[in-house]
Structures are given as C-alpha cells and as structure tokens.
Amino acid sequence: MDFNTFKQIVISKAQAMGIEEYELYYQAGQSTSVEAFQHEINEFSASTEGGVCFRCIVGGKMGYASTEDLSAAQAEAIVERAADNAAVLEAEEAVFLGEGGKTYQPLEMVSYDLPKTDELIAKTLQTQQALYDAHPQAVDGCQTSAFSQSMEIAICNSKGLDLHYTNNASGLVAAAVISDGQEMVNDYQIKVGKLDSIDSQALAEKAAHRAAGKLGGETVATGVYPVVFSPEAMSSLLSTYSGIFSSETAQKGLSKLSDKEGQVIASSAVTLIDDPFHKDNPMPINFDAEGSPTARKLVIESGTLNTLLYNLKTAAVAGKTTTGNASKAGYDAAVAIRPFTMYLAPGECTEEQLLEKAGNGIYINSLGGLHAGANPITGDFSLQSAGFLIEQGKKTVPVKSFTVAGNFYDLLKSITAVGSNMELPSAMGMTAFGSPSVLVAQLSIAGK
Amino acid sequence: MISRELCQRVLQAAVATGADYAEIFTENTVNHAINMIANKVDAIKDTVIAGAAVRIYKGLRSVMASTVDTSEEGLLRCARQAADALGEGTAQMDIVLKERLFGDIHPVRIVPASVTNREKVAILKEGYFAAKDYSDQITQVTGTLLDVDHNILIANTEGLYAQDRQIRTRLSISAVAEVNGETQTGSYNPGRRMGLEMFETVIPSAVGIEAARQAVTMAGAGYCPAGVMPVAIDNGFGGVIFHEACGHSLEASSVAYGQSQFTGKLGQQIANEKVTAIDDGTIPGAWGSINIDDEGTPAKKNVLIENGVLKSYMVDKFNGRRMGMESTGNARRQSYSYTPTSRMTNTYIMPGQDKNEDIIASMEYGLYAKAMGGGSVNPVTGEFNFAVNEGYMVRNGKICEPVRGASLVGKGSDIIMNIDMVGTNLDLGQGMCGSSSGYIPTNVGQPLVRVSSITVGGR
Numbered sequence: 001m002d003f004n005t006f007k008q009i010v011i012s013k014a015q016a017m018g019i020e021e022y023e024l025y026y027q028a029g030q031s032t033s034v035e036a037f038q039h040e041i042n043e044f045s046a047s048t049e050g051g052v053c054f055r056c057i058v059g060g061k062m063g064y065a066s067t068e069d070l071s072a073a074q075a076e077a078i079v080e081r082a083a084d085n086a087a088v089l090e091a092e093e094a095v096f097l098g099e100g101g102k103t104y105q106p107l108e109m110v111s112y113d114l115p116k117t118d119e120l121i122a123k124t125l126q127t128q129q130a131l132y133d134a135h136p137q138a139v140d141g142c143q144t145s146a147f148s149q150s151m152e153i154a155i156c157n158s159k160g161l162d163l164h165y166t167n168n169a170s171g172l173v174a175a176a177v178i179s180d181g182q183e184m185v186n187d188y189q190i191k192v193g194k195l196d197s198i199d200s201q202a203l204a205e206k207a208a209h210r211a212a213g214k215l216g217g218e219t220v221a222t223g224v225y226p227v228v229f230s231p232e233a234m235s236s237l238l239s240t241y242s243g244i245f246s247s248e249t250a251q252k253g254l255s256k257l258s259d260k261e262g263q264v265i266a267s268s269a270v271t272l273i274d275d276p277f278h279k280d281n282p283m284p285i286n287f288d289a290e291g292s293p294t295a296r297k298l299v300i301e302s303g304t305l306n307t308l309l310y311n312l313k314t315a316a317v318a319g320k321t322t323t324g325n326a327s328k329a330g331y332d333a334a335v336a337i338r339p340f341t342m343y344l345a346p347g348e349c350t351e352e353q354l355l356e357k358a359g360n361g362i363y364i365n366s367l368g369g370l371h372a373g374a375n376p377i378t379g380d381f382s383l384q385s386a387g388f389l390i391e392q393g394k395k396t397v398p399v400k401s402f403t404v405a406g407n408f409y410d411l412l413k414s415i416t417a418v419g420s421n422m423e424l425p426s427a428m429g430m431t432a433f434g435s436p437s438v439l440v441a442q443l444s445i446a447g448k
Numbered sequence: 449m450i451s452r453e454l455c456q457r458v459l460q461a462a463v464a465t466g467a468d469y470a471e472i473f474t475e476n477t478v479n480h481a482i483n484m485i486a487n488k489v490d491a492i493k494d495t496v497i498a499g500a501a502v503r504i505y506k507g508l509r510s511v512m513a514s515t516v517d518t519s520e521e522g523l524l525r526c527a528r529q530a531a532d533a534l535g536e537g538t539a540q541m542d543i544v545l546k547e548r549l550f551g552d553i554h555p556v557r558i559v560p561a562s563v564t565n566r567e568k569v570a571i572l573k574e575g576y577f578a579a580k581d582y583s584d585q586i587t588q589v590t591g592t593l594l595d596v597d598h599n600i601l602i603a604n605t606e607g608l609y610a611q612d613r614q615i616r617t618r619l620s621i622s623a624v625a626e627v628n629g630e631t632q633t634g635s636y637n638p639g640r641r642m643g644l645e646m647f648e649t650v651i652p653s654a655v656g657i658e659a660a661r662q663a664v665t666m667a668g669a670g671y672c673p674a675g676v677m678p679v680a681i682d683n684g685f686g687g688v689i690f691h692e693a694c695g696h697s698l699e700a701s702s703v704a705y706g707q708s709q710f711t712g713k714l715g716q717q718i719a720n721e722k723v724t725a726i727d728d729g730t731i732p733g734a735w736g737s738i739n740i741d742d743e744g745t746p747a748k749k750n751v752l753i754e755n756g757v758l759k760s761y762m763v764d765k766f767n768g769r770r771m772g773m774e775s776t777g778n779a780r781r782q783s784y785s786y787t788p789t790s791r792m793t794n795t796y797i798m799p800g801q802d803k804n805e806d807i808i809a810s811m812e813y814g815l816y817a818k819a820m821g822g823g824s825v826n827p828v829t830g831e832f833n834f835a836v837n838e839g840y841m842v843r844n845g846k847i848c849e850p851v852r853g854a855s856l857v858g859k860g861s862d863i864i865m866n867i868d869m870v871g872t873n874l875d876l877g878q879g880m881c882g883s884s885s886g887y888i889p890t891n892v893g894q895p896l897v898r899v900s901s902i903t904v905g906g907r
Contacts, residue, residue, distance in 0.1 A: 037705060040508075040509070041509065042508055042509055042510065043509070043510050043511075043512075043787065044510070044533045045511070045512040045513070045514075045787050046512070046514070046530075046533065047501075047512075047513070047515075047785045048514065048515045048516060049514075049516060049785050051495070051516075062491075064491070064492060064493065064494060065494045065495075066493075066495040066496070067495065067496040067498070068495075068496060068497050068498045068499060068516050069476075069496055069498040069516075069518075070516075074496060077496075081494050082494075084565060085494055085565065087565070088489055088492070088565040088566060089488075089489050089490070089491070089492070090488035090489045091486070091488045091489070091490045091491075092488065117533065139706065140705070140706050141705055141706045141707040143705065177706070177707060177828055183829075184709070184829060185828070185829055186707075186826065186828040186829065214829075222674045222675050222676075224907075252485055252588060253587055253588045253624070254624065332479075332493060332495040333493065334491045334493060368824055368826070368831070368833050369822070369824040369832075369833035369834065369855070371822055372821045372822035372823050372824065372834055372835040372855075373821075373833060373835045373905070375633060375853075377631065377633050378631050378632060378633065380852070380853045381853075382672075382835070382854060382855035382905040382906060382907075383855065383905070384824075384831065384833035384855070384857045384905070386831075400831070401831060401857060401858065401859065401903060402857070402905075403674070403833075403855055403857055403903065403905025403906075404905075405674065405855075405905055405906055405907040406907065443907075444674055444906070444907030445674070446674030446675060446904060446905040446906060446907075447903065448676060448903075
C-alpha cells in the first residue's frame, strides 16, 4: 500500500493504544546505475528502496520501530513494537517531538530531469574511452559508471509537523588503472550533477593523471616533518573527526570538547563552518530530522569554539536551542546529530605558498583506513598515506607506504596556514566535508 | 514466502528478452539492537527489511532490479524492468523449479525474536557493568546486543528453489579509561551464527572485562615508536592481516577485472611456504557461516593458499563466467538491494608448527600486536593498513611495556611472503566486512604469526 494509507492505519493503531505523542518518518528512493568494462556495459542495476520509522513517547521514553514492508499487519506491528521497546528504556534525558519552525529558508536547488538509461549508457562508454585516451598506460582494470537517483523524505507527527522533501541527482564515476608492466596503480574520481554538464574528459584525465602520479613512488625516511594535506586528505580527516563537534558525543564524555564552547581549541587560522545550503552540495535541505529549520553556523571562528551541534534533546540538556543538526543515519536509525556541509573556511595562501612555507616536508593527498587507524574518542590517528616529498618548497617525487601519526585535537592547534583552494570532494549525500589545503607544523611520519 | 509457481512466472518474465540466466532473491529480515550508554538502556533499533531482487545474465552482462514491493505485481514489474534493460530479442525458456533442501549445519536453539526485551537487556547489562565495574579508571562504557533473523529465498532458471534462515547474535562492549588525564579505549565484540544460546559459551561479563582491561592497559601506555620492524600478531582478530593483505585480492570481483595483484597467479608461490589459508563457510555456528550463499550455492571449505601456493580464488556465478570458473559458494550481499558478489566467509591461516614462546623469543626488537582493530586494502595495488588496538614492545625476546596508537601498513604480496613463523593456537575473530555488496558478517582468524618485517606507524 502507499505511505498515506499505511500512515492512517498507524495513526489509528496509536490512538487505539492511547499513545498521544508519535511521529512517522518516511524515506524512499530509486537509483539506477550502469557500469562499463572493456568498452561494454557489463552491469546495470535499478533499485527501489524505502521504509518507515515510527517513534512514540511512552512513559517519558522514546521507542522506535521500522519497516520496509508497508502492509496493514506491519502498520499495526510497528506501533506495538515501538511501545514495547520504549518500556525497557532507562535514559533520563527529556525527549521531544519537533513542532517545526515558523519559517524555513527557501532552497535554491538547481533541479533537472534525471537522465534516461540511454544517456547513462552513452556517458559511461564515452568516459571509458576518455580514460583509455587519457594515458597510454591505462589498462583493462579501468571502469566507469553513471548513475541517477531520487529520494524523498516525509516527517509527520502528533504535534502537527508535516514536512516533505525530494531531491534528484545524477553523476559519473571514472576509475583509472594504470600499469607500467611492473606496477599497477589506480585512482577514481566522482562528480555529481546534471549528466550532460559533466566534462567526462576532464574527469577521466584527472583520474588517470592522479593514478599515474603514483607510479614509481619512493619510501620516505621515518621522522617528524611539516605536512601539507591536500583538500581531499584534509576533508577525509575532518569527516572522521566531525563527531567531536556533536553535543551528544560531548555530553556522553566521548568528546574532549565538552565545556569548551567559547574557548580557543584551534589555531587562529582555523574557521570551521557548517552550511546546510552550500552551493556545491547537491543535497541542500532546510529542515533537519526533527523538522527544525536548518541554518549556517560558524562552529569554530578564528580558533574559538563558537558552538557544538545540537538537536532538541541535547539542547534541552545544555539549556540551549537546537542548531538544527538532528539527523538519521538511515530511515530506521535513532535521531542523532550530524553536520550538513562542514568545511574549513579558505585562507589567503595558494597551495604553492603553503609548500614554500613548509620548506622540506611531506604533501599528503590520500589517507587510508580512517575507520580503523583514527580513534574518534581520543583523537589519536596513525594512517596509511600517499603523496609527494616537499623539497625546498616544491612537490617533487611521489612517496607511498608510509603512515602519518598525530592527534586531531593537537592538529587543530598546529595548523599554521590554510590555503585558498577550498573543495568539497565527492559530495554525494546530505552530509559532505570540505577543506582547502592546510599546512600542519609537524607530524610523525613512519616510512623506511 | 513466494511460491514456486510465482517464482517460475517471474523468472519467465525476466528472460523474455533473451537473457541466458535469471535469478530471484527475496528477503525478510528482522534486525534488533539494544544500546546502553552512561549506565542506562538508551535506544533500541528494531527494523524489518523486506524486498526482492531479480538478476539476469546474458554472456558477461548482468542486470539487477530490486524492489520493496513483493506483491505478485511488484515482482513481475521488477522482472520486466530487468528484461527491458537488457532490451533485445524475444525468448522463452523452460523453467521447472525443484525445491532443494540443503539442511542446516548451524541449528539455532533460542530464536532471539521470541525472547523478551527484558531478558536481552539482562544479558547486555551483565556485559556492560562487568566493564564499568572493572576499575575506577573506566569513565564511560557503551554496549550493544544485536540479533538478526535473516530469511532468504532464491530461485533461478537452472531449476533451483531454496531457502535459508540465517540467525546471528553479537555482543559489543566498548570502554573508555582515563589514567593521569590520558584517555584510551578498548572493545570486544564476539558474535556467532547462533541464537541467544551463544551466551552459554560466550560469557557476557567476560566480554565486558576484556574491553575494560584493554582500555585501562592502553591508557597507561606510551606511543608506539615508528619504523620498520618484525611484528608478532596474535590469534583471533589478528587474522585481519590475511583478510586485508590477501583475502580481498583473491575475490573474483577484483581478480576477474585484472584489478588484483594476484590475477593470473594460480599455481604460483604467492606466500611464504608456512602459509596455508582457508575460506570455510561451513564451520558450525561461526559468525561468517552460511548454509547456502546468496546465489543458492551451498557453502564450501575452500583452500585458498596451500604451503604458499595459490590454489583458488573466491568466486561467484557472474564473475565466474568471465574467469571460466565455477562458483565456490562465496556470493554474498548485505540485502536484496545490493548486487551480490564474491566475498569472504570465515577466512583464516591454518595452524603451523612454531611454538608461541619461540616466536616471541626470535624477536630482538619488535612489536607484539595482541589485539587488532579494523583495516582496509586497495586490491589493485595491494596496499593495506590496519590498526593495532593493544600492542607491546618486544626486546631481546621478551614482551615489555604496552604501546598505543600503532598501525601496520604494507603491500599484501610482500607481507604474506614475510609471514615466516606460524604458531599452533588457531582462533577466530568477528568483523563486519564492507565492500561493493554492502556489509556482511565475516570471521578472520589465525594462530600467533610473525611478520619478519613491516612498517609500523607510530610516533
């Protein structure tokens, strides 16, 4: 059955059980992708997904239950399960359903028709040819794909909240594999946007060029060096540690930023922004997972922690108002906290000037294993890296198979300069991370 | 459950434009997870996942369409969508489905969905408070009791009609310790392809104590020095080294496309002769075990590497076509909405002949990695990394002080040549492995091994 019919059964059941405060969160999506290998389309996939999360306040506790099966039996079952789940909860913080805001900032989304399958296929094959053309050593591991996706979100609750959101996107992926006969290296690039406006040749050339740049890498001597992180590398590090800016993490004692609002936590070169409306994020949104209006905010301003990110529950604990950062990791997840587009504000220097300031050091443009080698609670990291040597202020030979180690809280304080080249690499979903290149005074490098 | 008759019609619609193979996969899964933090039961996640996917092949092309609508009309629409995407010719195929029973080598005694929240909370609390009460230095504990009841049905144009019920249970406890202002974490996450009878052998309080012990030990530790050195990696989750350094590069999804350092290396010496490695989906009750894979092929015990010689890849039906190989029972997907591909099940290095004390005694200066964290690999280059959650310096053949913040990096093809001592005490450790077909439960495993030389990231 459709969501609206399902919703009516849920509401009747909730009312019959005497549940006064309840909410339904619906998320559905469709996606289509094609993939090419050796100049032929070898995989096509189309999926339709969607589910409903019901939550309700029973005895002062928030119980959740979710389903993808929109049947009458499940409509009743999720109400019973959510109430049953609420009954064993013990957390004492007050819980809330959102009443929404008086106004929501209008979205300036560039909407476009999604490409048809024929267009996806043509663009994928064209990009694949461009990959082979981009480098004489491109080999048959090269793959390309194009995709289109649409998603919708609806939230409605017993407080009268009734919000709806839709978003369409398409994009292109180029994965280059380059081999000199001895060594095989790779890189991939992804670009989201209107398919016929994406320059497939430029995307293919970037992937092939970046892959080829890794051939013949040397190992670096173990030691302590100044480090310049590329926009990609710094964005991935920021993504890994973004949880430290969540008030929920802080209130549970899992972030060192609890009680640090208003204090200096970073060098004066650091300004960190969270913007739900950033022009390069293909999925801007004007309400959060609790229906609160979203807003741009300076999280760190010239080194001072202005604010953590809040939802209704954590704001009440702190005696503040929500920053509109409630989020759900999936339709069935509990409401938590996430940034939207979080990025380090660009500074004045070009990347070349950062390299000059570094003098002799390491340029890192790739970090690996962030889910394992970076501890989000302690801030310690020790990460597989790749990049270039910086010698006398210039990038020289590629280096690989080394690690960079440090502590993210310390790193924020030792950023001595920030570049002007802000990028949002691989911005795909509602949450995206960006950064310019940054110079960090010193970090430990383990190589040979 | 979708009838044989309906499956036949869906498959017929799927091959209508000339596919040479079609498959329908339907799923109904209940996921239930209870979370604790700050000494309280904080949240419960309770989800029913239900849907279906139709896949068709023609030669080396594959098409998949998935849907949440498992009504007759929804399934037929899904089949037509797949057929249209192939979009050529008309065809008919004689499809006669025979129900196949592959038996259950992982019988479950206590179905989690039939146990009340209160009973599950009691198990979680036993683990949680064992960690919390371990020491005054424990400042925070988080815990999760997860149970999954995953029901699948697979039918294909080869005549297969089969079902499997895969129940699994996992207790995860993480502890934060603070010693002299230094914070560190510890965690332990055992899981089984079992119901709640798992806790007759895995004692919840022991799980909490292990997480807390690790956190307190590491909070008192200094940073691991950086450099290249020999490393002894302990059993259980230490097997993540083989999983990352070699396992992913033996999956058909990399090998078939020339995206693996081990493409074309069957029969060659790719590892130290002390290394024999197995992928075995048939270990009763083990976290990565299955009765049948997600293409309906019965799970097998496959020898991947024997005395260092590459014997087999892990192959699914579709990539097997490109490679000219049969499925090895390794096709797996997180759910109906992912295209299945070749993945690991329970993958481990077989016990060798070396005594543990000899392995440690052989190291003049190096690292003993007692507990490992996760890792990742780029199968194209073989460059991998993984984190050491609990490490100790080894000097003059003796285990010395604990060190924190270490990671190990290297190139898979080099490192498996460097595994030059293999102990006798095989154990398995549980992980969730993420790749193109989503997150699936996998076991890693090994006895204590020595890697003669590897880059240790530290400071």
